[in-house]
Amino acid sequence: MPAASRATSPNASDDSSAYDAVIVGGGHNGLVAAAYLARAGQSVLLLERLGRTGGAAVSEQTFRGVDARLSRYSYLVSLLPQRIIDDLGLRFAVRKRGVSSYTPTVRDGRPTGLFVGDGTARTRESFARLTGGEREFEAWERFYTMTQRVAQKVFPTLTEPLPTREELKRRIGEDDTWEALFERPLGEAVEEYFTDDLVRGVVLTDGLIGTFSHAHDPSLLQNRCFLYHVIGGGTGDWDVPVGGMGALTDALADAARSAGARIRTGHTVQRIDTDGTTAEVRYRTDEGEGTVAARRVLVNASPQALSQMLGGEQGAASGAGRRGESPVSGSQLKVNMLLRRLPGLKDTAVDAREAFSGTFHVAEGYEQLAEAHRQAAAGELPGAPPSELYCHSLTDPSILAPELAAEGFQTLTLFGLLTPAECFEAGSASERDALRDAALARTLAELDRHLAEPVGDCLAHDADGRPCIEAKTPRDLEGELRLPGGHIFHGDLSFPWAAEEGGGRWGVETAHPNVLLCGAGSVRGGGVSGIGGHNAAMAVLEAEGGRVAAQVR
Numbered sequence: 001m002p003a004a005s006r007a008t009s010p011n012a013s014d015d016s017s018a019y020d021a022v023i024v025g026g027g028h029n030g031l032v033a034a035a036y037l038a039r040a041g042q043s044v045l046l047l048e049r050l051g052r053t054g055g056a057a058v059s060e061q062t063f064r065g066v067d068a069r070l071s072r073y074s075y076l077v078s079l080l081p082q083r084i085i086d087d088l089g090l091r092f093a094v095r096k097r098g099v100s101s102y103t104p105t106v107r108d109g110r111p112t113g114l115f116v117g118d119g120t121a122r123t124r125e126s127f128a129r130l131t132g133g134e135r136e137f138e139a140w141e142r143f144y145t146m147t148q149r150v151a152q153k154v155f156p157t158l159t160e161p162l163p164t165r166e167e168l169k170r171r172i173g174e175d176d177t178w179e180a181l182f183e184r185p186l187g188e189a190v191e192e193y194f195t196d197d198l199v200r201g202v203v204l205t206d207g208l209i210g211t212f213s214h215a216h217d218p219s220l221l222q223n224r225c226f227l228y229h230v231i232g233g234g235t236g237d238w239d240v241p242v243g244g245m246g247a248l249t250d251a252l253a254d255a256a257r258s259a260g261a262r263i264r265t266g267h268t269v270q271r272i273d274t275d276g277t278t279a280e281v282r283y284r285t286d287e288g289e290g291t292v293a294a295r296r297v298l299v300n301a302s303p304q305a306l307s308q309m310l311g312g313e314q315g316a317a318s319g320a321g322r323r324g325e326s327p328v329s330g331s332q333l334k335v336n337m338l339l340r341r342l343p344g345l346k347d348t349a350v351d352a353r354e355a356f357s358g359t360f361h362v363a364e365g366y367e368q369l370a371e372a373h374r375q376a377a378a379g380e381l382p383g384a385p386p387s388e389l390y391c392h393s394l395t396d397p398s399i400l401a402p403e404l405a406a407e408g409f410q411t412l413t414l415f416g417l418l419t420p421a422e423c424f425e426a427g428s429a430s431e432r433d434a435l436r437d438a439a440l441a442r443t444l445a446e447l448d449r450h451l452a453e454p455v456g457d458c459l460a461h462d463a464d465g466r467p468c469i470e471a472k473t474p475r476d477l478e479g480e481l482r483l484p485g486g487h488i489f490h491g492d493l494s495f496p497w498a499a500e501e502g503g504g505r506w507g508v509e510t511a512h513p514n515v516l517l518c519g520a521g522s523v524r525g526g527g528v529s530g531i532g533g534h535n536a537a538m539a540v541l542e543a544e545g546g547r548v549a550a551q552v553r
Helices: 028-039 082-088 120-131 135-159 165-172 175-183 186-193 197-207 221-230 245-258 303-309 352-357 366-377 402-406 429-448 474-481 531-543 548-552
Strands: 018-024 044-047 059-061 069-071 099-107 110-117 262-264 268-274 279-285 288-299 331-339 359-362 387-390 410-420 469-472 515-517
Touching: 018 028, 018 279, 028 044, 028 082, 028 245, 028 531, 044 288, 059 245, 069 245, 069 410, 099 197, 099 352, 110 120, 110 197, 110 352, 120 135, 120 197, 135 165, 135 175, 135 186, 135 197, 135 221, 135 531, 165 175, 175 186, 175 221, 186 197, 186 221, 197 221, 197 359, 197 366, 245 262, 268 288, 268 303, 288 303, 288 531, 303 515, 331 429, 331 474, 352 387, 359 429, 366 410, 387 429, 410 429, 429 469, 469 474, 515 531
Parallel strands: 018 044, 018 288, 044 262, 099 359, 288 515
Antiparallel strands: 059 069, 099 110, 268 279, 279 288, 331 410, 331 469, 359 387, 387 410
């Protein structure tokens, strides 16, 4: 392998054959890494397989002839540190949701539900209406005061070198809290704090987002997922990206280009060859094949994809201390809808605009979640699939054309839980389509149980007269975005500390010193956070002699 000569300027000609860093993959983490490294004076080339950057964080006109830009895959922001926005000078904003959640149910034959938001007094009143007393609300306040203390202490560590387990435990400093969230299955804490089935379910759902697990899973996978869903920003808030998720990745691409990084779409990386000091990246385009040399390669793809790029090398990503190359499976059904109007609710105590402006929980009682897991674990689609919805356009109408907004059109995003990829295994495309259709029909039927009219009656239609609704299973996401097994986190999440053996300082290191993971597959990399890209860039710059503070900020 020829040595990679160091490019002296990020503004070298387009035909430069060597760079300080080649970044594989133009999702949000790859763009973050490119922007940081270019701002620090590195010559950077980013290669993206698709015809656009953004990965799963994009805004698209999903339905033909309808001017509504939906966040087609990922859709809310929680884990993105303000530090990254400030460091890179991003023109990007989020809006807070005034409502946290609404969860409908039926009690004693009447529709009711749990409304969380619009101030403490209203939330307390909703708890009392549902449960008949003050106990559950007081337990709710104690529990989430505890998680917020954890968030304030853990979230800042995500953009620092990995702490050890003991260092993080000392930082949290509360043995009871550590035991409840880090040592014992989450279900034990949920059952100790709460008695109401619906309240228990609402709490547990944050441990099951895109994750196939259950309340008493001894692996604590549900605890790990829960942690990442309650620590974002040090508050646990989930915010609405103004302009949709594509506004973030467009801003990141602009920042990377402005700093001198080159971005090339339509470039599929086939192989990475490295001797630990220099590397060659081989890629394919519609015009043919090419090779580029680099001192370092940062891979914004899954550990499984990295292994393939390195020629099927087993254990190639194990240095990141998180996931090897074992098969993984996603566990979600993503549904995008455009409505002519929001449907009303059977629970007339809550207005639909309020209910859908937060997270709208469906079939997420504690026992319902347990039953759905049991059915899916047996390879069956859950009879009552749990799901969560929210209406982006209520908080940010800018994603709709003005005439649609004026007519009352709204978007609706649904994220289904506990529907693992194995539930969609089939021999033919038509059989897979039938399984997707069945999952969608069951999911919408559960939603309709709580609506004054079926959601299907409220759907807009596209230019061809078809209802504006699309559903994507884990297998669809695997095919479209190359997510391994359709897993939105590239595999099981890990606790945010260094592995006892083989872990790196930043959680991005691999078996090769000059090849780093910079995506969701790195430790602390899951979600739309940019943390994987940030930490890979920090690892590079630290190795270059600590130029971060002087040149990046």
